[in-house]
Amino acid sequence: MAQPSPAAAFRALHQGRASGDPLVLPGPWDAASARVFEDAGFPALATPSAGVSASLGYEDGSTPAEEMFAAVARIVRSVSIPVSADVEGGYGLAPKELVARLLETGAVGCNLEDSAEGVLKDPARHADWLAEVRAEAGDALFINARVDTYLRGVPELDAAIARARAYVAAGADGVYPFGAPPEHLPKIAAAVPVPVNMAVLPDAPGPRRLGELGAGRITFGPGLQIRATQAVRDIARQVREL
Template sequence: MAQLTPVASFRALHHGRTPGDPLILPGPWDAGSARAFEDAGFEALATPSAGVAASLGYADGETPGDEMFAAVARIVRAVSVPVSADVEGGYGLAPKELVARLLDTGAVGCNLEDSADGALKDPARHADWLAEVRAEAGNRLFINARVDTYIEGVTDLDETIARARAYVAAGADCVYPYGAPADHLPKIAAAVPAPVNQVALADGPTPRRLGELGAARVTFGPGLQRRAMKAVREIAEQLRAG
């Protein structure tokens, strides 16, 4: 039997999940954290753009594309498990160049957002753009289409589902309704013909509970990097205290 490629292996991890057993993808922000997560036994990783930005000294959304791709490449080189990369809105790159840059890093997938500058993009135009990315990537990348309705203040469930379905029709492998309320998640999962990614927040449902609600994949945004930096600050305070 032929061995699966890294991207095919990564894609397979999203399917056949049982309720309460979602794919858990920790978010490394640098090579060291990536190795720690791999050593702990995680099967794959997914970088958070905000966490990587913080590690590079930038505010969320302000990382130059070249620096983000370089950081992702360092993370990929540090581990043997598949890595998906959050590349925000694509840094203004045309689909052909975006795909080429992603493949050059060694990443097997990407997150792509449907908002910019605090506003949602037109869903039809964004779906067309995702279709172009899919056409360029073929099966070489796993595309996770983030739906930013909730974080942009649009709480209408039908709008979220319509966007998610349009992105899947355009070729997205997975959809990511960031911050969807717990009572919306089962309805989204039932209505969208693709795996659903959800973020585990410190004050929200556990990853297992998110899986029970319909998430096939759970990520953490910048939460893990922020917890690590909290620990660093506590160490610094202890050192100052003597």
């Protein structure tokens, strides 16, 4: 019996999950952290652009595309489980080139944002662009469409749902309303037929509760890299005191 492709295996991880049991995807920022998460038993990983950028010495959003793709490729090569890559807004690449570059890294999925330089993109144009990415990728990539309305000062539930529906219609496999209030999550989840990604943020519910509210997938943004950096700071202080 033929084994499913890595992308198919990754897509299957999102399906049939019970309430309170979302797919939890840690965010590795380099090859070493990826191996730690794999050894801990997680079935797949999702890189955070901010965490990877920090590991490369860049501010979030300022990493050159070449370096981001190279970092993702190193992470993918270091583990035997599927890896999805946060590639921000696509770095201005045409859909054909973006998909080719992603597949070259070995990634099986991607996050794609609907804002650039702090400004929301036109939702219809972004949906058309996502449709082109979908057409180029076929089934080889799980496209997680990030909805940045809450992040960019548009906190209305209807605005988030409208964008999410447009992106699903364009072929997105999942939607990611970054920073959505937990009380909005049940209505967003009910409005779309795909998994809703929620990030575990400071002072927000944990994965199980987010799953009960409707999240099908949980990520952490740069949160795990930030915690690891704090641990290194603590170690550095202890070493200074030896």
